Amino acid sequence: MLSGKNIILGVCGSIAAYKAAFLVRLLVKEQANVQVIMTPDAQNFISPLTLSTLSKREVLSTYFDGATGTWNNHVELGLWADYVLIAPASANTLAKFAQGICDNLLTAVYLSARCPVYFAPAMDLDMWAHPATRTNVARLQSYGNILIPPGKGELASGLSGDGRMAEPEEIVAFLAESEDAEHSSETFEVSGVPFQGKRILITAGPTYEAIDPVRFIGNHSSGKMGYALCEVFSRLGAEVTLISGPTALPTPNGVRRINITSAEEMLKACLESSESADILMMSAAVADYKPAQVASQKIKKSEPSLTIQLEKTTDILKTLGEQKRDGQLLIGFALETENELENAQEKLKRKHLDLIILNSLNDTGAGFAGDQNKITAIDSLGNVRPFDLKSKQEVAQDIAKLVLALLPSQPDSTFSSIH
DSSP states (O other): OOTTOEEEEEEOSSGGGGHHHHHHHHHHHTTOEEEEEEOGGGGGTSOHHHHHHHHTSOOBOSSBOTTTOOBOOHHHHHHHOSEEEEEEEOHHHHHHHHHTOOOSHHHHHHHHOOSOEEEEEOOOHHHHHSHHHHHHHHHHHHTTOEEOOOEEEEOTTSOEEEEEOOOHHHHHHHHHHHHHHHHHOOSOOOOSOTTTTOEEEEEESBOOEESSSSOEEOOOOOSHHHHHHHHHHHHTTOEEEEEEOSOOOOOOTTOEEEEOOSHHHHHHHHHHHHTTOSEEEEOSBOOSEEESSOOSSOOOSOSSOOOOOEEEOOOHHHHHHHTOOTTOEEEEEEEESSSHHHHHHHHHHHTTOSEEEEEETTSTTOSSSSSEEOEEEEETTOOEEEOOOEEHHHHHHHHHHHHHHHSTTSSOOSGGGGO
8 A cells, every 4th residue: 555655764863773774675665665864863873875775765864965065855855755754753853843843854854744744753661751752742643643652672771661663564564554544444534623613621531539648549541532632622623621630641732721639529620611511521530439538647557457438429421411401412431341332332321421432441452541542432323333443642533523423513413424
């Protein structure tokens, strides 16, 4: 599917730059036209001669050749490309892309590109986990750039963990699958600002239910799915209010954020904000139970065992469903470990939902904390739509399509309009 495609391969300063040689060879084997652009630091890790020999094109790294006066036009390069692929993508270059810093040929081409941009990060695990890097990656995804997630394994530092660049074969397969999906998918694309004038309330993250001033009952929710939804709906023109449980994620651009800690605080915030909302998306992982009594002081470890009496929290989704006004859409999320479909369908009916998004912890690669998710959507008419494992940013786009099809202005309010 990559035959005849024009691909700019951006190579950054990383020990993983040696993999660029294998990547170029695989892309050329797929009959793609590959133009390599290297950052100045990348040339310390791999020779431009190697990449030019494999790509059969001169490797570019500067705006112009001082000896010949040849100008490498970044605008023309950006227009020429069908894809821009940054592999390896260093923390430094990701930061420049995210902030719009333009200090070399590759960053200039990135800012000029009108095609899909893919980036495959490569860095040590602490750099990858740093909040600054996570913020930059989230911002790039909010711009519509596509993350090729790094793998876990041995790193140049000698440590082992996340941050290892995806293997060249995996990257080429990722590109090919994206190209195939673009041509074979019958789903319409959401473009422009179709949610202009719509007010959307989104909940995200976990809730923490206090045991004492130090300890709490919580869950593993990272909030990534809810935040991805905020980014996508905001970009599509909606006025988004985010009610967020405890998380270190940055607030998406243009989103109004309300921070809460407990289920009771989330309920209060939802009731205050839901009345004016056109669409309610309850993606937060809210605690079902809380301690009946909260100790005023830290509980000392003086006894061999400890019993904590729990009581139910108020069901936020059910509460909103019971008071939902005409024309207001309510979307719920269900995380299940057994009888997934049956439990989700029952939840949809019992809580008066228009749509429910089912996640299963049994799906490898999906679930809490990760950057990918696999969902099944079920509407109020009983239509069931499964999706493949995707990045949470892509899942958010799929959900936006589902919600758009449910709006009264759409010609068909069932899944048949998005098949």
